[in-house]
Amino acid sequence: MVDNLRSLIQTLMFVFWTYGGRAGVNLGYSVPCFSCPYVSGCAGHCYLMALQGQWSLAFLFSGLLSYKSFKVVLYFLLFVLLAILLSKLWCGWVCPFGTLQDWLAQLRKRLRIRETEFSWKTRERLKPVKYVLLALLITTPLLITFAGLHRDFYLLFCQICPAKPIMPLFVGETRNLALDYTNTITLTFSVLSLTIAAVTLVGSFFKDRFFCLFCPMLPLIQMSKKISFIRFEKKGHTCLGCGNCQRMCPVDIRDVHLEKREKNVMSEDCMLCLRCIESCPEDSALTVKFFNYNIFSSSRRYVAKNYQQGKSANG
Known part of the structure; x- marks a missing residue:
């Protein structure tokens, strides 16, 4: 099953990003995913740090041909290239x-705990949060x-990002769990960071991909939709409206x-987990492509096979 393959790749990628730097891997500062820079020995840095620290008109005003301006443009172009290459596969x-x-x-x-459901109205109200965070960045x-x-407001998002106190725990680092009493600003940010981290952990337990609802990386990657090598296509005339894709x-x-x-x-919130394609009973109604090559398409036979396997597993 595709979901099993995805779980395997996710685990390998988790190990790679968290520990890859200890093997000498360094993919720079333009990574389109939450490879947290606060993890010692990470294999690359989340682009949001570079976006905050360097994507500033102040650098451009210092001279369009300056070294700092060159780095700003270089990191941005590398991010765009990586986003074009894999699109939302970075997320899922x-x-x-x-x-x-x-x-x-x-x-x-x-x-066997039931997932918390959000109404469509609630989801629509939460949607602008990622744009607010991106604007702050x-x-x-x-x-x-x-x-x-x-x-002390420098790297504002990184200071309150839930990944900052959580991800370093996987390499045995706990310093980001401590409160910073340097001044009122640093204390406020450290309290916010721990609070948001706790809410994220609890929220992600009860709601699938809870933090992704607010992730400012999503709209950045979505900018490459029109030119990305990865395309998620639907043949509208073959869709019977069963709703499996939405339910899954x-x-x-x-x-x-x-x-x-x-x-x-x-769509903007899509992470290309491909569960919708796995559940679609219409041949080639949904397809993920790399350039013009089909990677995975919906299939009636595939759905029937999975149903039979599930039925056998359940006795």
């Missing part, structure tokens, strides 16, 4: 923080440079089910 197959959330969800299922360096904002989606996306005209149905 590669991101170590996403994998951790999936492990918590699997634990909940093993304990970009504007905070400008406010520090031009408006005199205190420098871990992040409750209904766009794939409802869309009848748009061929590319890669």
Whole structure:
């Protein structure tokens, strides 16, 4: 099953990002997933840190041909290239923080605890949060440079990101669990960081991919939708509207089910877990492609085979 393959790749990617640096791997500062820079020996840094620390007009004003400006553009272009290459596979197959959330969800299922459901109204209300966070990422360096904002606001998102106190635990580091009493700002951020981390862990246990609802990386990767090598396509005329894709989606996306005209149905919150394709009973109604090559397509035979296997496993 595709889900088993995905779980295996996720585990391998988790080990790679968390410990790869100890083997000399360093993929730089443009990684389109939450490979946390606060993990000693990580294999690469989440691009959101570079976006906050360097994607600032202040660097551009210092000289378009300056070394700092060159690094800003280079990191951005590398991020775009990686996003074009794998698109949302970064979210569903590669991101170590996403994998951790999936492990918590699997634990909940093993304990036979029902998942918390969000209404569509609630989901719509939560949707702008990721854009607010993205705006803070970009504007905070400008406010520090031009408006005199205190420098302790530097790397604002990283300071409150739940990955900061959580991910270093996997390499035995606990220093980010301590409160920073340097001043009121640092104390506030450290309290916020621990609070958000606790809410994220609990939320991810009860709700699949809870933090991904708020992740500012999603809209950044989504910018590459039109030119990405990865395409998620639907043949609207073959869809019978059974709704399997919507029911199986871990992040409750209904766009794939409802869309009848748009061929590319890669929505912003999609993480390309491919469960919708696994559950679709119509041949080639849903397909993921790399360039023009089919990677995986929906199949009536595939659904029937999985149903029989599930029936046999359940006795």
